[in-house]
Amino acid sequence: xxxxxxxxxxxxxxxxxxxxxxxxxxxxxxxxxxxxxxxxxxxxxxxxxxxxxxxxxxxxxxxxxxxxxxxxxxxxxxxxxxxxxxxxxxxxxxxxxxxxxxxxxxx
Amino acid sequence: xxxxxxxxxxxxxxxxxxxxxxxxxxxxxxxxxxxxxxxxxxxxxxxxxxxxxxxxxxxxxxxxxxxxxxxxxxxxxxxxxxxxxxxxxxxxxxxxxxxxxxxxxxxxxxxxxxxxxxxxx
Numbered sequence: 001x002x003x004x005x006x007x008x009x010x011x012x013x014x015x016x017x018x019x020x021x022x023x024x025x026x027x028x029x030x031x032x033x034x035x036x037x038x039x040x041x042x043x044x045x046x047x048x049x050x051x052x053x054x055x056x057x058x059x060x061x062x063x064x065x066x067x068x069x070x071x072x073x074x075x076x077x078x079x080x081x082x083x084x085x086x087x088x089x090x091x092x093x094x095x096x097x098x099x100x101x102x103x104x105x106x107x
Numbered sequence: 108x109x110x111x112x113x114x115x116x117x118x119x120x121x122x123x124x125x126x127x128x129x130x131x132x133x134x135x136x137x138x139x140x141x142x143x144x145x146x147x148x149x150x151x152x153x154x155x156x157x158x159x160x161x162x163x164x165x166x167x168x169x170x171x172x173x174x175x176x177x178x179x180x181x182x183x184x185x186x187x188x189x190x191x192x193x194x195x196x197x198x199x200x201x202x203x204x205x206x207x208x209x210x211x212x213x214x215x216x217x218x219x220x221x222x223x224x225x226x227x228x
Contacts, residue, residue: 037150043202044144044152045223049214056216082158087152091214096142096154105162 002026002090006099018070021102022053023071023088032092035064035073038101039084047086048073078104109133111203111219116154118225123193129186129219137161137181140213143188145199146221155201156188160209170196193226198226199224 003026013019023033029049036044046055048064051071061076075082084105088099115127129141140154143155156167156177165177176189186203206213 032212032214038152043218045205045218046118046214046216048214049207089152089154089215091212094157094169094211096157098152098154101151 001095002029002093002097003096004088004090004099006086006088006102008102009100010103010105012105013078014107015016015078015080017107019078019082019104021073021088021104023066023073023099025069025071025090028068029090029092031067032090033064033066033071033075034089034091035062036087036089037082037084038087043086056101080106109205109217111205111217113201113203113219113222116201116222116224118227119193120228121194121226124189124191125193125224127188127190127203127222127224129188131184131186131203131205134205136179136184138209140209140211141177141179141184141186142204142206142215143177144202144204144215144218145197146195146202148200150152150199153199157206157211158186159211164211166211192222193224195226198224210216 005024033051035048038044052064085103158177174192178187202221203219204215205217207216
């Protein structure tokens with residue numbers, strides 16, 4: 001199975017900060033990488049697919065990059081509604097696997 | 108708009124069975140692959156199973172192979188997860204999720220709210 005390692009597992013940031021989350025795959029997955037946002041008690045929300053393509057309706061403050069084994073999710077200017085847990089997922093090879101999540105908290 | 112509504116969760120004893128349903132609307136169900144993803148209390152997301160648009164391709168995570176069966180009824184716009192021989196470690200919120208294409212190598216674009224399954228004696 002492909003292991004997905006996210007870092008950090010949690011971070012504290014202030015409104016307006018630029019935040020970067022990394023995701024590393026244990027083997028190459030080309031660009032078959034998605035990012036999701038989840039708020040407590042809510043369903044996950046799809047943010048990015050194909051490593052860098054924003055889902056419809058997702059604001060441009062979110063961006064993704066990377067290919068192969070190393071990927072990043074960047075939030076350009078953190079807003080109160082962005083405090084949540086973020087997950088990466090590879091969909092290159094079955095079984096599909098998620099990273100452990102990154103909890104973004106208010107400083 | 109796209110809607111995915113799960114049902115069928117509940118509290119069951121180990122070794123018993125449960126069938127989850129996911130009723131969809133707002134898109135042509137028969138054209139899209141569908142997934143089940145679960146989340147144990149306080150834990151991260153775990154992918155469970157996928158089915159292609161026509162039901163011809165299915166994959167499962169190893170921990171549920173031989174116990175869970177994913178299926179779909181395109182005439183009823185409904186996705187199912189038959190769960191047999193349930194174990195305590197299957198306790199989780201189960202989300203159905205829509206892929207953005209018909210095959211099984213497409214990313215998820217929409218999620219349901221989930222239904223809670225608790226396996227306990």
